[in-house]
Every structure is written in C-alpha cells, then in structure tokens.
Amino acid sequence: NIREWLYVNDSCNAIWETVKSTRKFERVNIGSKNRVSNINIANMVFKIMKDKKLTKLNQNNFLKLVKDRPGHDKRYALNTNFFNKNIKYKMQDNLSSGLTKTIEWYISNLKWLKSTRKTYKYKRLGLL
Numbered sequence: 315n316i317r318e319w320l321y322v323n324d325s326c327n328a329i330w331e332t333v334k335s336t337r338k339f340e341r342v343n344i345g346s347k348n349r350v351s352n353i354n355i356a357n358m359v360f361k362i363m364k365d366k367k368l369t370k371l372n373q374n375n376f377l378k379l380v381k382d383r384p385g386h387d388k389r390y391a392l393n394t395n396f397f398n399k400n401i402k403y404k405m406q407d408n409l410s411s412g413l414t415k416t417i418e419w420y421i422s423n424l425k426w427l428k429s430t431r432k433t434y435k436y437k438r439l440g441l442l
Contacts, residue, residue, distance in 0.1 A: 315382075316389040319355065320346035321412025324405045331403045342401070345394035348409050353377075355413070362414050368421065 320328075328344045360376045363369045369376065397403070407415065420427055 315352045315386070316349050316391075317352065317355075318345045318390065318392055319348050319350055319409055319412070320344075320405060321407040321409075321415065323415075324407055324412070327406070328397070328401070328403045331401050332397070335401055337400050339396070339400075342397050343392040343394045344397050344401075344403075345392045346405050346409075347394065347398075348405075349389075349391070350409065358410065358413055359417065362410075362417055366417070368417070 324346070325344065332342050332344065356377055360369070360371070360373075364371075
C-alpha cells in the first residue's frame, strides 16, 4: 500500500502557511510528493531502530504482515497542485529525518506511550 508521507512538523507548518495565505479557497491538499509503500516505511523504521541499537530484532522477525481491512485502499494519491503552486511551502524534513525524529520523540516519551497501553489494546481502531 502506498501513502504520501510527511513529518508532523512539516504538516503543521504547511497548514499554518496555508491559513496565513491571503488567497481564498475552500480546501487544500497538503502533500510532500513523497509516496512510499508501507512496507518500505516499516523497513526504514527498522533500519533506524537497528542503527540506534533500539531493537534486538533481526531482519527475519521484525515484521508481521496482517490482512488488509475490507475496502482498504491500496494507494492514496493527493492532487497537491494548488498547494504547491499557491502556498509554496518547502518541506523542512526529508522522510528519513522525519522518521528519525518521530522515533526519537517516542523514545523520549516512553512514560506517555506506556500509559496508552491502559486504554489501547493493540487492535485496529475500526474494529473496536
């Protein structure tokens, strides 16, 4: 499955730049033009975690594939032409740096992450 990925700070900053724009419009698709498959994202996360010695898993056991939910889209493709032409926001983080920062955030916020285990039972939210 292919998705368009961008780092959360870039997303927030792009939204802010859109809000500040003097242009009038009803909706804007914000995107990074960075379309990557979920499996490639998983591999990148694993590599970052392995490089930072955050996992003892190996290439053969770090990933468990699950069945797609009914009606699951194989690809989301945004038309971001209006955003790119009119807002002209340049993403500050590439995919690798954004993933690294995200992983570092979770590592720095383990107390919060552990507290979520009390309410979230690792099931797809759509199935709850």
